[in-house]
Amino acid sequence: MLKTRKTLLSLTLVICFMATVVLAGCGGPQAEQTGGKTLVFSQGADPRGLDPAFVDDGESANIIVNIYEGLVKYKDSNTEIEPCLAESWTSSADGKEWTFKLRKNVKFHDGTPFNAEAVKYSIDRQLPPKRTDDMPYASFTFGPVKEVKVVDDHTVKIILNEPYAPFLANMAMCLAAPIVSKAAVEKYGADFIKHPVGTGPFKFVKWDMGQQVVLEANKDYWGEKPKVDKVVYKFVKENSVRASELMTGSTDIMNGVDPNDVKTLEAKGMKVVKNPGMNINYMGFYCNRAPFNNPKVRQALSMAINRENLVKFLYQGLAELPNGPLPKFMPGYDASLTPYPYDPEGAKKLLAEAGVKNLSFEFITYSNPRPYNPVGGEKLAAAIQADLLKIGVKTTIKAYPWKEYKDALAKEEGDAFFYGWIGDNGDPDNFLSLLDTKEIKTTLNSAFYSNPKVDTLLAQGRAELDPAKRAKIYSELQKIVVKDAPWVFLSHSLDMAAYSPKVQGYALHPTGVSFLKTVDKQ
Amino acid sequence: MLKYIIKRLLFVFPVLLGVSIMVFLVMHLFTTDPAAIMLGQHATAEQIAALRQSLGLNDPLYLQYWRFLSGIFHGDLGRSLMTKTPVIQELLARFPATFELAIASVCLASLVGVTVGVIAAVKQNSFFDYLSMVGALMGVSMPIFWLGLILIVIFSVTLNLLPVSGRIDIGMEPTMITGSYLLDSLFTGNIPALVSSLKHLALPAIALASYSTAIIARMTRSTMLEVVRQDYIRTARSKGLAEKVVIIKHALRNALIPIITVIGLEIGTLLGGAVLTETVFSWPGVGSLVVNGILASDYPLVQGTILVIATIFVVVNLVVDLLYAYLDPRIHHS
Numbered sequence: 001m002l003k004t005r006k007t008l009l010s011l012t013l014v015i016c017f018m019a020t021v022v023l024a025g026c027g028g029p030q031a032e033q034t035g036g037k038t039l040v041f042s043q044g045a046d047p048r049g050l051d052p053a054f055v056d057d058g059e060s061a062n063i064i065v066n067i068y069e070g071l072v073k074y075k076d077s078n079t080e081i082e083p084c085l086a087e088s089w090t091s092s093a094d095g096k097e098w099t100f101k102l103r104k105n106v107k108f109h110d111g112t113p114f115n116a117e118a119v120k121y122s123i124d125r126q127l128p129p130k131r132t133d134d135m136p137y138a139s140f141t142f143g144p145v146k147e148v149k150v151v152d153d154h155t156v157k158i159i160l161n162e163p164y165a166p167f168l169a170n171m172a173m174c175l176a177a178p179i180v181s182k183a184a185v186e187k188y189g190a191d192f193i194k195h196p197v198g199t200g201p202f203k204f205v206k207w208d209m210g211q212q213v214v215l216e217a218n219k220d221y222w223g224e225k226p227k228v229d230k231v232v233y234k235f236v237k238e239n240s241v242r243a244s245e246l247m248t249g250s251t252d253i254m255n256g257v258d259p260n261d262v263k264t265l266e267a268k269g270m271k272v273v274k275n276p277g278m279n280i281n282y283m284g285f286y287c288n289r290a291p292f293n294n295p296k297v298r299q300a301l302s303m304a305i306n307r308e309n310l311v312k313f314l315y316q317g318l319a320e321l322p323n324g325p326l327p328k329f330m331p332g333y334d335a336s337l338t339p340y341p342y343d344p345e346g347a348k349k350l351l352a353e354a355g356v357k358n359l360s361f362e363f364i365t366y367s368n369p370r371p372y373n374p375v376g377g378e379k380l381a382a383a384i385q386a387d388l389l390k391i392g393v394k395t396t397i398k399a400y401p402w403k404e405y406k407d408a409l410a411k412e413e414g415d416a417f418f419y420g421w422i423g424d425n426g427d428p429d430n431f432l433s434l435l436d437t438k439e440i441k442t443t444l445n446s447a448f449y450s451n452p453k454v455d456t457l458l459a460q461g462r463a464e465l466d467p468a469k470r471a472k473i474y475s476e477l478q479k480i481v482v483k484d485a486p487w488v489f490l491s492h493s494l495d496m497a498a499y500s501p502k503v504q505g506y507a508l509h510p511t512g513v514s515f516l517k518t519v520d521k522q
Numbered sequence: 523m524l525k526y527i528i529k530r531l532l533f534v535f536p537v538l539l540g541v542s543i544m545v546f547l548v549m550h551l552f553t554t555d556p557a558a559i560m561l562g563q564h565a566t567a568e569q570i571a572a573l574r575q576s577l578g579l580n581d582p583l584y585l586q587y588w589r590f591l592s593g594i595f596h597g598d599l600g601r602s603l604m605t606k607t608p609v610i611q612e613l614l615a616r617f618p619a620t621f622e623l624a625i626a627s628v629c630l631a632s633l634v635g636v637t638v639g640v641i642a643a644v645k646q647n648s649f650f651d652y653l654s655m656v657g658a659l660m661g662v663s664m665p666i667f668w669l670g671l672i673l674i675v676i677f678s679v680t681l682n683l684l685p686v687s688g689r690i691d692i693g694m695e696p697t698m699i700t701g702s703y704l705l706d707s708l709f710t711g712n713i714p715a716l717v718s719s720l721k722h723l724a725l726p727a728i729a730l731a732s733y734s735t736a737i738i739a740r741m742t743r744s745t746m747l748e749v750v751r752q753d754y755i756r757t758a759r760s761k762g763l764a765e766k767v768v769i770i771k772h773a774l775r776n777a778l779i780p781i782i783t784v785i786g787l788e789i790g791t792l793l794g795g796a797v798l799t800e801t802v803f804s805w806p807g808v809g810s811l812v813v814n815g816i817l818a819s820d821y822p823l824v825q826g827t828i829l830v831i832a833t834i835f836v837v838v839n840l841v842v843d844l845l846y847a848y849l850d851p852r853i854h855h856s
Contacts, residue, residue: 040692045814048604056562133573136562193606209605209615210806210814211689232692236804237813240671244679244686403554442566 036229037521039503041514042242042251046210046235049193051185052178053126056136058512061174062255063213063233065513067109068178068198071100071119071171078329079278079426079510081172085114085179085199095163095465102154106222108181109203116156120148121182123158137176140424144170163463165470169427174513201226201517210235227505227520243498246270252503252521255514257496259318259374270498273508276320276327277495278423279372280431282487283384285416288448291356292415298485300350301416302340304391305384311491314375314383319491324478325431327492329510331467332428332474339482339489347391360394364414366405372420372493377405380418380490409446419446426511428474429462435481449486526847534836541832542594542825546587549821555579556603556819577603579821590825599826604818609826612811618701619689620807623799624792626727631734632785636774638735639742639781644769646747654739661736670729670802677725684724687804691718726803730796734788741784745777752776779849786842790835 047060052068055061071086083089086100106114124130126138127145144164149157160167171177184197196204201223202215213233217226234251236242239258245251247268257265262272285292285301292298311319320328323337351359363385365377373380381397388395400408409417424430437455439445457477464470482489497508502522508514557573558565565573574580578589593600599609638658642651678686685691689703696707696715704723707715749755750773758768800809808827815823 038692046605048818049606054606056560133569133576134560136560136565139569190606208695208806209612210619210810211804212692234688234692234804235806236687237801237810238671238804241674241687241802241804244674248678248682248686250685250688250691403558406558 037227038230038232039228039516039519039521040232040234040250040252041516042234042236042245042254044235044237044239044242044256046207047213050196050204050207050213051193052175052180053135053138054193056175061511062513063215064178064196064198065174065200066202066215066231066516067196067200067204068180069200070173070177070179071102072168073172074426074509074511076507076515077510078331079169079172079423080331081168084172085119089168091465095165095463096160098158098160098167099151100156100158102156103222104154106199107220108184108197108199109218110181110184110197112181112183114179114199115153116150117153118179118182119156120150121185122179123148125185126176135176137173137424141170141173141176163465165462165465166425166427166429169425169430173425174511202231205230224517226517228516231516246498246500249500251500253497253499253506253514253519255495255497255508257498259316259496262318262496265498269501271501271503272496272498273506274318274494274496275508275510276329276492277371277512278327278330278426278510279420279493280322280325280327280489281319281370281372281380281418281420281491281493282325282489283416283418284447284487285485286412286414286448287450287486291359291361294354294356295484296350296354297356297359299340300347300354300356300391301388301393302485302488303343303347303350304393305387305488305490306342307488307490308342310380310383314379315491315493318374318494318496320494322489322492324482324489325434325487326428326474326478327423327510330423330426330428330431332432332461332471332478334471334475334478336475337478337482340485344391351391351393358392358394360396361415362396362398362413363416363418364405364408365397365399365418366402367399368402370402370420371422372491373418374493377418410443412448417446423511428470429458432461432474432477432481433458435486447486449484451480451484454480523847527844530840530843534840537836538829538832542591542829543587545825545828546590547583549819549824550583550586553816553819556821559819560603590822594829599829600822602815602823603820604823609823612823613808613827613830615701616806616808616811619805620793620796620800620809622702622704622723623726623730623796623805623807624789626723627731627734627792627796628785628789630727631731631738631788634731635735635738636742636781639739640746640769640774642739642743643746643750651743655743658736658739661732662740664732666729666732666796666798667802669732670725670799673725673729674802685722687722687802689719689722689806690715691722694718726796726799726805729802730792730799734785734792737788738781738784742777742781745780746773749773749777779846782849783842783846786838786845790838790842793831793834793838 043059043062045059047063048055048057049060050064052064069084071084072081073084075082085103085106087103089098089100091098102116108114123142123145126135126142131138144160144167146159146161151157178198181197184195185192188195194207201218201221203218205214205216207213215231217229236245239256240261242254243261243265246254247270257272265272285298287293307321311321323339326333363381365381367376367378369376378399385395385397398414421431421434433439434444435449435454436445436458437450440448454477457473461470461473464473495508495512499506504520505518557570557577557579561569561573578586601608602612638654642654645651674686677684694715696703696712697710699706699709703715703719707719755768755773758772797809797813799805800807801813808831812824812827815827
C-alpha cells in the first residue's frame with residue numbers, strides 16, 4: 001500500500017516536471033514573429049496620449065516622433081534644423097513672416113493629402129480662441145504666432161507678433177509642432193488622443209493600455225522607407241526588469257537604463273548608448289541679496305566645488321562636465337568657455353577679498369531624483385556641503401518634495417538652491433533666457449540674476465536670423481554669465497538607452513527620443 | 523438568515539461612503555496638483571490656475587465631492603485627467619488581467635497552503651513541519667517586490683525558462699472575448715496562445731501567492747491541530763477508520779470553515795490589484811493602473827479605481843460572511 005502511494009507520488013512529480021519542461025520549450029520569448037520583422041522597444045510607461053497638442057511627457061514624445069512629422073526636423077546628431085515636410089523656407093527682412101514651401105505628394109496615414117490647409121489646421125487649433133488650457137506646449141511653441149495664412153496648396157505663411165529666431169526650432173519640436181490629419185481629428189474628436197494619424201514612417205495600429213502600442217511601417221512613406229515591418233512599444237515600469245527583458249531577447253531596445261545595470265548589460269553583449277542629455281543641473285545663488293549679491297562670493301564658492309569629483313563619484317561618470325549653461329550639441333555652444341576651476345585656496349582668498357568671514361548659509365533642495373540629477377537633490381547638496389566645509393563655509397540643508405520645493409523657491413527660502421532645466425526645442429534661447437531679467441517674475445529666473453548687458457544680448461539673439469551672428473551673440477553672453485557665476489554649472493546628465501547586438505542603425509537623439517525609421521534587425 | 527443578510531447589506535453602504543470620502547480627501551489634500559503635472563515645466567501660475575478652473579479643481583471640496591458622488595449614482599466615475607478616457611473604460615480594460623492573476627494566485631495558494639498545512643499538522647514536530655513553517659515565515663515576511671526580482675533573475679535571465687514580464691508573447695494575443703488571455707485562448711482553441719499566457723502567468727502568480735500560501739498554511743496547520751485533538755476524531759480513530767479518512771473526511775472538513783474565510787479574504791485582497799506584483803512584472807492590471815494614477819495625481823482615476831476595489835473587497839467579504847453563516851448556523855443566531 002505504502003509502496004503504491006510512493007510510486008504514485010513519484011509519478012505525479014515526474015509528470016509535473018515534464019510538463020514544465022515541455023511548456024518551457026514551447027514558443028518562448030524568442031518565438032518567431034509572423035508577418036515580417038518586428039522591433040520591440042521597451043519604455044517605462046504608457047504615453048499619456050498620442051495627440052502632440054495635449055501631452056508633454058517623454059513616453060508620448062518617443063512614440064509620436066515615429067507617427068508624425070513637423071515642417072522641419074532636427075539633424076540626426078544635434079539640434080540644428082533641416083527640412084522635413086517643408087522643403088524650404090524663407091523669412092522676411094524684419095523676421096516676422098516665415099514662408100514654408102511644402103513637400104508635394106505626401107499623404108496622411110488615413111489617405112488624406114498633406115497640404116497648407118493641414119498646416120494651418122494643426123497650428124490654428126493651438127492658437128486662441130481654439131487653444132484649451134490643457135495644451136501644455138501650445139503657448140510655448142506658438143506663443144509668438146499671430147496668424148497662419150494659406151498662400152497656395154503647397155505654400156504656407158506664418159506671421160509672428162515680433163521677430164523671434166527660435167521659432168524655427170519650435171517648429172521642429174517633437175510635441176505641439178507635428179502636423180496632424182484634419183479629417184482624423186474631426187472624425188475622432190476627443191478620442192484622437194488614442195487614434196493618431198500623421199505622415200510619419202510608421203502608422204498607428206493599436207494601443208493596449210498598460211501593455212503595448214503597436215505601429216506598422218507606412219508603405220506609402222514619402223522618404224526612405226522603414227526597415228522593419230512593425231514596431232511594438234512595450235511598457236515595463238521597472239528599469240531592471242526592462243534590462244532583463246533585453247538580456248533574454250524579448251526586447252530589442254530599451255530606454256531609461258539604470259546606471260547600476262550598465263555593467264551587467266555590457267557584460268551580456270548588449271550595447272549601451274550614453275549621450276549627453278539636453279539638460280543642465282545647477283546650483284543657483286539668490287543674486288538679489290546678501291551674501292550672494294556680491295559676485296566675488298559667488299565666484300569663490302564656484303571655485304570651492306569639486307565638479308570633476310561630483311561627475312566621477314556622485315554620478316559614476318554618467319554625466320558630463322559643463323563649461324557653461326549649454327550642452328555640447330546645441331547651436332550656440334562655445335568650446336572656448338572656461339568656468340572657474342576647482343581651487344579651494346583661491347576660493348579662500350576671494351572670500352577674504354570680499355571681506356566675508358565665517359560664512360554660513362542655508363541650501364534648499366528637492367528630495368526626489370530629477371532627470372538632470374538622478375541621485376536626488378539631498379545627496380548632491382550633501383556632497384557640496386562637504387566641499388564648502390573645506391574652505392570653512394558652513395551650510396545647512398533643507399529638503400522638500402518637488403511640489404513643496406517649487407513653492408519654497410517661489411518664496412525665496414534659503415540662500416542658495418539646487419535646480420535644473422530640461423531643454424524643449426534645442427535652441428540656445430531656451431536655456432539662456434532662464435537668466436533674463438523679465439523671467440524673474442515668472443520664477444524661471446529663480447536666481448534673480450539681472451544684468452542689462454545679458455538682457456540686451458538675449459533680445460539680439462532672438463531677433464538675429466543668421467546662425468553665425470547668433471552664435472557670436474550667445475558666445476559673448478555666456479562669457480558674461482560664466483564670469484558672473486549666478487549658477488554653478490554642475491553637470492549635464494547622460495541619456496541612456498541599450499539595445500541588442502541584433503539591432504542595427506539605432507541612435508538615441510540628443511532630445512531624448514528614438515527615431516526608428518533607419519533601425520533594422522537581423 | 524434573511525434578517526442577517528439585510529443587516530450585513532446595510533453595513534456595506536456606510537463602509538463605501540467612508541472609503542469614498544477618505545480617498546477623495548487623501549488625493550485632494552496630499553498629492554501634487556494635477557494641473558501642474560499636466561502643464562509641465564513651462565506652466566506659469568496663471569496657466570495652472572486657468573486649468574484648475576476649467577477642471578473644476580478650484581471649487582470648494584464639498585462641491586467637488588458631491589459631483590464625484592452624484593456621478594457614481596449615474597454610473598459615471600469621471601474621465602481620467604491624463605488620458606481623457608472614461609475611468610470605467612480604463613478599469614474594464616485592466617480588470618481581466620487582474621482577475622486572471624488573482625484567481626491563479628488564489629488557486630495556487632489554496633492548493634499548496636492547505637496541503638502543506640495539513641501535512642505539517644499531521645506530522646507535527648517532524649522535519650517537514652519545521653521546514654514548512656520556516657517556509658511560511660519566509661513567505662509572510664519576504665517582500666513581494668524582492669521575491670519577484672529574484673524569480674526573474676533565476677527563471678528568466680539565468681535558466682531562460684519563463685518570460686520576464688507581460689501577459690503574452692508579442693503578436694500572440696488571442697481573439698478578445700472575455701479579456702482573459704487564458705479563457706480567450708481556451709475558447710478559441712488557440713493552444714500556442716494558451717501556453718504563452720500560462721508561461722507569462724507563472725512567475726507573477728507564484729510571487730503573488732507567496733504571502734497567501736504562507737497565511738493559509740499556518741491557518742490550516744493551527745486549525746487542524748485543534749481539530750485533531752477533538753473527541754470525535756478520537757472516536758473516529760477508535761472506530762478503526764483509516765487515518766486518511768479521519769484526516770480528510772473528519773478533521774479537514776471541520777477545519778475548513780476558518781480556512782475558507784481566510785481564502786475568501788485573500789481573494790478580495792488579490793482582486794483589489796496586487797500593486798507590487800503588477801509593477802514588477804509589468805502586468806497590465808488594476809494595481810498598476812492605480813500606481814500610475816497616483817504618480818500623475820489623476821484624481822478621477824484613483825478615486826474611481828479605489829472605490830471599485832473597495833466595493834469588490836466588501837462584496838467578497840460579505841459573500842464569505844454569508845457562506846460562513848450558512849456553514850455554521852451558530853453565527854447568525856448570535
